[in-house]
């Protein structure tokens with residue numbers, strides 16, 4: 595099997611991740627009183643926050659709260675800020691985990707939503723965002739890296755624009771976390787949502803939200819924390835205010851091991867490998883008259899190769915790759931329906947091949963050969 599669907603969920607995971615999760619079956623995942631909210635060097639939850647803080651350049655690790663993934667983190671950010679009566683700006687490259695929460699609030703009459711256009715590669719110009727901000731805009735939400743084309747936005751520039759207009763910047767880092775550099779401190783990010791099971795190499799069901807010092811959110815859920823049980827309301831402070839319920843410790847353990855793997859290997863080295871594979875994809879398929887490529891050459895995570903075989907719907911290509919070549923990609927809209935008109939791919943969407951640090955050059959050549967063979971079929975149509 596050749597797995598090229600890492601933008602959905604990464605496979606395989608580093609051996610270290612598997613070993614850490616398997617080892618967790620050999621000891622109880624509870625303490626006499628619940629920990630994980632404090633700076634306890636022995637505690638895996640704290641250690642995981644520390645590693646994430648290293649990766650995202652966050653000063654205080656306790657400002658990273660765990661969630662079940664980006665979807666929950668984005669819901670917490672969007673519903674936790676008091677946005678009622680305001681305008682919210684999003685971009686055309688957003689995932690449904692942003693589109694649906696804001697559209698729901700809009701339907702309830704609580705906010706208005708402005709959508710900023712993208713170019714034909716899924717890039718959103720900071721100047722376009724600037725033009726869309728109104729006097730009553732309280733939050734701007736951007737996808738750092740398109741899960742469709744891989745286009746990467748200039749967060750530093752966008753943050754400056756957003757803050758100069760007095761709004762919050764919420765970042766969806768689902769695709770960029772563990773793939774490319776993120777610098778919460780120097781870029782001055784307010785809220786950053788990430789998921790553990792993609793480039794961070796963790797299990798599904800773990801992720802988190804970085805909340806900048808000074809920002810307070812209404813929690814999505816309240817309940818048991820294992821400590822401070824005498825308090826009848828959700829205890830204040832980070833991360834406890836946002837982490838009611840038994841934590842997903844197997845997920846946290848996997849995330850810790852995944853982030854540790856990235857830090858030990860080096861983000862640059864991981865990116866270099868993906869860049870080399872990305873180059874091969876372009877060298878082999880660009881200029882082929884039967885193939886249309888939507889991913890950009892530059893300003894990209896070098897992880898997503900988004901294309902179509904002309905005269906074929908993406909599903910057909912995916913089916914042929916799977917059934918005849920044992921190659922697994924993702925086809926369709928990729929939960930990002932607002933992008934379709936900008937890429938010119940309505941209503942069927944695209945094929946997305948997403949490689950990882952563990953994908954080999956040989957696998958990429960097998961994939962490009964398979965695509966060329968499938969493209970030949972169109973000659974007979």
Ligand SMILES: Cc1ncc(COP(=O)(O)O)c(C=O)c1O
Pocket residue numbers: 601602662663664665666689691737739740741766768769789790801
């Ligand atoms: C850009 C983007 N945002 C949000 C999500 C949602 O992540 P999760 O399903 O892990 O919560 C994804 C996952 O596909 C994504 O690619």
